Amino acid sequence: MTDTPFTIAEAETTLFARLRRWWSGETANPVKRVQFDRPLTPWMFLLPQLAVVAIFFYWPSVQAVTSSFYLEDPFGFGATFVALDNYTDALTSRGYLSTAAFTAFFCVVVTALSLGLGLLLAVKADKVIRGAETYKTLLISVYAIAPPVAGLIGMMFFDMHMGPFTQMAAWFGYDLKVGIDYWDTASALIVISVWKQIPYNFIFFLSGLQSVPVSVREAALIDAKSGWRRFCDITLPLLAPTAFFLLVINITYTMFDTFPIIDVIVKDKPANNPMTLVYKVYLDGFKGNDIGGSSAQSVILMVVVALLTVLQFRFLERRVHYG
Amino acid sequence: MAHLSLTNVGKTYGGSAQAAVADVNIEIKDGEFIVLVGPSGCGKSTLLRMVAGLETISQGEIRIGERLVNQLDPAERDIAMVFQNYALYPHMSVRDNMAYGLKNRGESKAVIEERVAEAARMLELRPYLDRKPRALSGGQRQRVAMGRAIVRQPSAFLFDEPLSNLDAKLRVSMRMEIRKLQRRLGTTSLYVTHDQLEAMTLADRLVVLNGGRVEQIGAPLEVYRAPASTFVASFIGAPAMCLLDAQVENGTVMLEGHALAPVAQAAGPVTLGLRAEDLRITPGGVPMRVDHIEELGAQRIVHGYVGDQALAMIDTSEAPLPETVHLGVAPARVHLFDAQSGRRIEAAAQPVAVPAE
Known part of the structure; x- marks a missing residue:
């Protein structure tokens, strides 16, 4: 962790300052500068990484942006330039907007639950002395499950005929219909996604808790009688860097990495099931063969995520104290 | 301010047959400065932490004033502790570090402000009140830790090797400051150190510990002049x-x-x-x-x-x-x-x- 709070704005200014100096041939510390005999050598070292980024990120991105302005023939025979039609179509379609609303809801609920439960488990596991390793291993092991497998396991639990969760709901007189009822499916998606993400948060929160110096905790023990007060005033602020990092990671997770789980649950089910924007991009593009429309959607998604990231760093990270 | 009494105090950790601290009897008068001294592993820190409430008490009784504190939470014991590595709250300003304990005890804003200002004046911390601990030097951090203890106006100060993280020169000057401060405030103090020189110069009375047992209790000169055992003899005095x-x-x-x-x-x-x-x-x-x-x-x-x-x-x-x-x-x-x-x-x-x- 850095010693000073680091914001995008600062990063920009230092980056520009560096670029300027580089342009005018200065170096911050000439002694430390590594000299290459040939100007091409450093580029050779960079090449593999640059190639990977270019082929797997920039090229598809550019493709997505260009094709979002075209209406493509479903059989790939030709494309017609339609300017912003794909965007207006997406943004005015009720289906797209309701998916966007669900994604936002899903994002908030899954992030909040998996962060909250991860933190709760970490705090509890941190207090365990005897058998601590066993607890930790048991809690972390879920992380080793691949998302599609997690989806399958979840599917079995929520199965309409033999799933234990469906049976449990039946004891209370509730007919759980995952895959048919919109909110039942949504609940199942949330439960499975949260379950899959808890271990990740748990590991980071636990290591964050263990990096809080023992003496600081003891000082707090003398200063405050209530455990809840100590947690809010001392432990939580010291966990803030971890929590911020996890917040960013969790939002990314719910938006993108839940794809396989949604795929397993929603695929081959009757329509009107909840899904996230990412899944809709896939569905419209590959199942609906609407390449232009799905490209436009993915560009919108890219912009949203970029905005979200900037917002997080601008407004949240300022409140984070790095020890 | 209060007297402190330890009666047959002992500590045995779970899973260990040998007592870490055994049969400690110390009567500490109101306002007295007692130094617990001994080599590492002699149980002096354990004893201090038992008084603070950070360790449970296996045997015996500890009283602060007339109150039996065995079962009380650290926050209820009316003590203040200064830790070896300062243990300041890194996310709080110097002011908040000092005020935190008072806030939790429900003191009024005016009282908190007054006490923090007084402590800051005494410890020459006024220019640093709004800084975070990481912007302070080791000596300044140590002062903040002292300030945090002072503002509480506790029955007793507990010091756990507070000077061992400072360099030699600073240690000598801080040592004198601690002594002066304690005299001025007249607060009963229990101080742990492994440095016999620190012990000699600070203490009203020394408690020399060895292997969890008290070897000798006495004024520094008494202990120096008439060590009760070969252990005390070889530990106190240099060479x-x-x-x-x-x-x-x-x-x-x-x-x-x-x-x-x-x-x-x-x-x-x-x-x-x-x-x-x-x-x-x-x-x-x-x-x-x-x-x-x-x-x-x-x-x-x-x-x-x-x-x-x-x-x-x-x-x-x-x-x-x-x-x-x-x-x-x-x-x-x-x-x-x-x-x-x-x-x-x-x-x-x-x-x-x-x-x-």
Whole structure:
């Protein structure tokens, strides 16, 4: 962790300052500068990484942006330039907007639950002395499950005929219909996604808790009688860097990495099931063969995520104290 | 402010047969400065933490004032603790660090402000009140830790090796400041250190601990003049007291066949304790082969052997020394310990006529 709070704005200014100096041939510390005999050598070292980024990120991105302005023939025979039609179509379609609303809801609920439960488990596991390793291993092991497998396991639990969760709901007189009822499916998606993400948060929160110096905790023990007060005033602020990092990671997770789980649950089910924007991009593009429309959607998604990231760093990270 | 009493206090950790602390009895008067001193692992920190409430008490009773505190939470014991690594809250300003405990006790804003201002004035922390701990030097952090203790106006201060993270020079000045502050506030204090010099200079009374047991309790000079055991003798004072095998014959202590000084103790084999600073070069004294000399400027420490037993003396002259020096000691400065148990052997009730020192 850095010693000073680091914001995008600062990063920009230092980056520009560096670029300027580089342009005018200065170096911050000439002694430390590594000299290459040939100007091409450093580029050779960079090449593999640059190639990977270019082929797997920039090229598809550019493709997505260009094709979002075209209406493509479903059989790939030709494309017609339609300017912003794909965007207006997406943004005015009720289906797209309701998916966007669900994604936002899903994002908030899954992030909040998996962060909250991860933190709760970490705090509890941190207090365990005897058998601590066993607890930790048991809690972390879920992380080793691949998302599609997690989806399958979840599917079995929520199965309409033999799933234990469906049976449990039946004891209370509730007919759980995952895959048919919109909110039942949504609940199942949330439960499975949260379950899959808890271990990740748990590991980071636990290591964050263990990096809080023992003496600081003891000082707090003398200063405050209530455990809840100590947690809010001392432990939580010291966990803030971890929590911020996890917040960013969790939002990314719910938006993108839940794809396989949604795929397993929603695929081959009757329509009107909840899904996230990412899944809709896939569905419209590959199942609906609407390449232009799905490209436009993915560009919108890219912009949203970029905005979200900037917002997080601008407004949240300022409140984070790095020890 | 209150007196503090520890009665038969003991601590045994789960899974360990041996007690970390056993049978500690200390009565601490109101306003007294007590230093717990001993080598690492002697249980001094454990004892302090038991008073603080950070460790449970296995046996015995601890009272602060008239209150039995065995079962109380640390926050309810009305104590303040200064930790070795300061233990400041890194995300809070100096002001908030000091105010936090008071806020939790429901003190009014005005009271908190007044006490923080007073502590900041006393510790010269006023310019730093709005800084975070990471922007302070080690000495300043230590002051903040002290300030945090002072503002609470507790019954007792507990110090857990508060100076050991500071450099040598700062340690000396902070030591004096702590002493002055404690005198001024008159708060009962319990201070843990492994540094015998710190212990000697700070304490009203020393508690020397060894292996979880109290070896001796007494004023620094008392402990220095009359160490209760060979352990205390070798721990308090620098350079350490030399301990040698000797014999008492006919009211005289004999070292390697040479008469050293008249003593009143019973005859037999003893452990003889001699402090380097008590030995004088005396014609006709015990001969010591000089091995090497440490020059300290104001004085020098002469290391040598009597027979094959190592001995050291402090010499203040600058004259060159012969290969063998003859040493004498005032009888009052001869310490005798039981050869088996290591306990001090006091002079018999009827002291022999001792020539004036």
